[in-house]
Amino acid sequence: MQALFVVLVVTLLVSWAVRLTGDPSLMLAQGAGSVTEQDLANIRAHLGLNRPFSEQYIGFVNGLLHGDFGKSFIGATPVVILIRDALPATLSLTCCALLLSLILSIPLGIQAAVNKGGWSDQLIRIFSLIGLSFPNFWLAIMLVLLFAIVIPVFPPSGLDGPLSIVLPTVTMGIILTATNVRLVRTSMLETLSAQYIMVARSKGLRESVVLYKHALRNCAIPLITFIGLQFGSLIGGIVVVEKVFNWPGMGTLAFDAIAARDYPVLQATVTVLALLIVTVNFLVDIAYGFVDPRVRTR
Amino acid sequence: MTCKNKFVNTPTKTESSVDMPVKRGRRAPLELVLGLGLTAVLFSLVAISGWLFPDEGMGMDLSARLLAPFHSWRHVLGTDPLGRDVLARVLVGGQVSLLVGFTSVIGASVLGVIVGVIAGYYRGYWETFLMRCADVQLALPFILIAITFISILGGGLFNIIFFMIISQWVQYARLVRGLTLTLREREFVLAVKAIGLGDLLIIWRHLLPHVKSPIIVLMTLNIANNILLESSLTFLGLGVDPMIPSWGGMLADGRNYLQSAWWVSVFPGLAIMLCVLGLNLLGDWLRDKSDPTTEH
């Protein structure tokens, strides 16, 4: 499938690019007093870095297909274990943030659309714009300051216990909600002016039924489409949030791997993330093509 | 992260909007006024900042570190950890931030539009190839590309703008391709083609004007996002020269002073917020104006 091809190209690109950035053996030899060329060569040989790139890459892909992601350059921890621990952390955070944004943005968006031009509409729109105007790390730090230090309710970092997911979720959730509210509002406005809504209203159906049963169903599709598309950039932005909250997820894993030139971890992490994004995009593309046949690609 | 990258054209209901013109008029001007007002004021302040503050906010004075704001006329907004005037740095810092925002977006949109039009108009191999490139690009979490890219080439203004361009052209390309696909089958295009008008001319005079509006909306929103992105990159340690004031840099550098000298990061944060707010309001108004339900 072409999705897999995309993933392959992604991993190839990343594997190649990261090898341009300097020799990890030097990095790994930092504890030594004075490093000789022989020491570095030893380390490189041990890590398999003295093989030609094609061989390293094929070895990596081969390993992937057998479920073996190799071992981290730092301490030889099997990468599978690292990912097994990190992926649920990131996914749980992402899903919670998405959920929070849905719970908030749908009612707010509807309210704004129904009340168009009124004060609640203005208020909601202003707040959503403000929510979009914060750099995510700043929002994170402010939230930690307010709700973990000044009013010590939540833990300022780490992943232990259900309370600790609150602040990171709120951080990402606020920004997501701000985006989604506007989308819901726009879709609702579109839908509400459609003929069949007039029909439903003239039939005497209660307003809430009109809203939730008919109108919402119609804008659910573009909303889901949009959220699916957001997933990619969501994963991207998670690195910063994970860093501030010391959240042991894929973002931290990847960032540390780049910093340490830990090729196996980096390659595996990017592969997994790419697979995730590609899968979501693929599902979204199907839904999208479903919705608007003019834009179908095949 | 705050990329609202996919400007999805919700399915059009052209019949209904013809019958039912939506009440616009009264609300729009407030948005326009506020948006235009904010951006205009900010931009002009930033523009004259070089004249207002000849030392460009770089005048260091270690004996005047971290002075509180609103206590003297010399340092209305206080000083930062190196004794530099915060007001000066906020205004001058706008130059870098706005420069980054604008150039990166202009670059990305030009590139993206070209690619999108080619893909949408000519289809065939071009489309497949270019869209696959786009897919690959989208599958990479962009912050990771940023880190890898910048660690190869180092930080600095040019590199950051370059990186933003090559990672954001995709949004425009996808959008334009979608629109082009739709448009090329429309009657007027077929008619003009039948007449025998050259491709380039068709694209230029008949297709591009239609993609103009959504593109401009996307651009306005992305300028805001890129300003935020610059600050995130600085937070991660990959930004521009720290001597040169930039909103993002000040925010990132000031984060450790939130509890002791809040003004160091709050004022640049406010600047970012107002600028982004203004741009978003503007973008909103533009989007409302160019709503696909009212397109000709």
Place this chain on the structure above:
Amino acid sequence: MYQIKNFVAATLIALGLAVTPAGYAAGTLSIAASAGDPGSWDPIDTFLVTWGGVGSQIYDGLTMRTADMKLVPGLATSWEMLDNDTRIRFKLRQNVKFHNGEPFYAQAVKFTFDRLLGSEGAKGPQQSNYNAIKEVKVIDPYTVDFILSRPDPVLLTKLAGYGAMLVPPKYVTEKGDEYFNSHPVGTGPFKFVDYKPKVSLTLERNGDYWDGAPKLDGIVYRFIAEPATQVAELQAGRLDIATAIPLSMLDVIAKDPKLTTASINGPTTLALRFNTKEGITKDPSVRRALTMAVDRDTIIKQMLGGNAEAVASFQGKLSFGYDPALKPLPYDPAEAKKLLKAAGIKPGATVQIDFRGTDTNFREVAQAISGYLQAVGVKATLKPYETSVLLNDIIPNGKTGEMWQNQWGGWTFDYDNTAYAMYHSGQKWNPYDKDAALDKMLDAQRDTYDQKARERILREVAKYVADQSLEMPLYSLNTVYGINKRVQNLTLPADGRFRFVSESIQ
């Protein structure tokens, strides 16, 4: 499939549904490890500073270092130099057990060092530190001989930590290296309990410790890289000792009634190393001028809050080889301008300073330095780099600007370790200089055990470097800790390698 089950379990745990929140037991100390997760707790694998602090809890070396950097017996009760200093005979401590019950005797020493110097050790960075050891011979169950291939005056110090810490032969052979990496066993005051990669390492007290059981019930090391997050955790009362705090937050910590700070002399030294091959820094008098243009004392006082000390060479006060008579160049911008003019440098000349982008403390210092240079007419641009790029690519390959941030934390507190790596030709940290006279001096002091002679030579090295102005020495940075007052009896070692034997929690 097994993997899927694990995955689901991990997700549940991640959502905190299957595990209780981390409530630290009353007698457990939680401390932040800032330099990252070493990934492996095997002494020969590691290069990270973090490991040093943790390693001293789990393992012992033949020798040990007290908090004030004095060398004392560890698992070796005494030693003597034989055969013209080519052989060291160690008498070993009796009645010591590893955490798994395995007894400690000479065979363990031989096993440890054979492993370190053999193929297993070749995979890691520690081996090159101990190359002077040719062979380890067991004389009797409590006596070993180290046969040396060349003199190594710092060896005894190096035996106190890192690669030379002693591991249990039977356990390692039985369980294999990979298992040992994540389930370490040693003879130290604390036993391994649990390791969550990149999250935490939990240790508990070893009641049978040969030097007396520690008072604490246990220790938890938490891997928190972001300094601001460490401070946040400290303030929230969830962390007892923060090891990497931004100096700008010291006041905030001091104001908090339950917290206190401690600032002690540390091994970390900072300097701006000059590019002697390109740019205006080619000229030694220009380098002198640039150094004199910067008011290092004000930087230390104002920006670092006095948590550092001025230095004249790339080492701190506690380093062996430190010469109190060598004074740093004075702050004299007028003289600097004169020198620059004499060297033909026009105002507006540019230099580029490369530095580690993630170092928030140095970011500010670098800007201050830039400001000072500006005052004498030299325009400095600052280029932030990702740390590993700077250390792996830019410096070794000679791609730097006119100056770069040079930071070194020699845990041995011996100038040899630093000077050799920094100034000897061919070393990765020295991409531009090739000075035969300097090389000779550096080699000479490695070859003799005569500490007096070594000290003399090392002081000459420092003076030579200063005369050539190969660098602008900045300061030796104190190690600053943020501490929760409930920790009692905390001894703060200068090298950051805590040994929590006497501490307790209120």
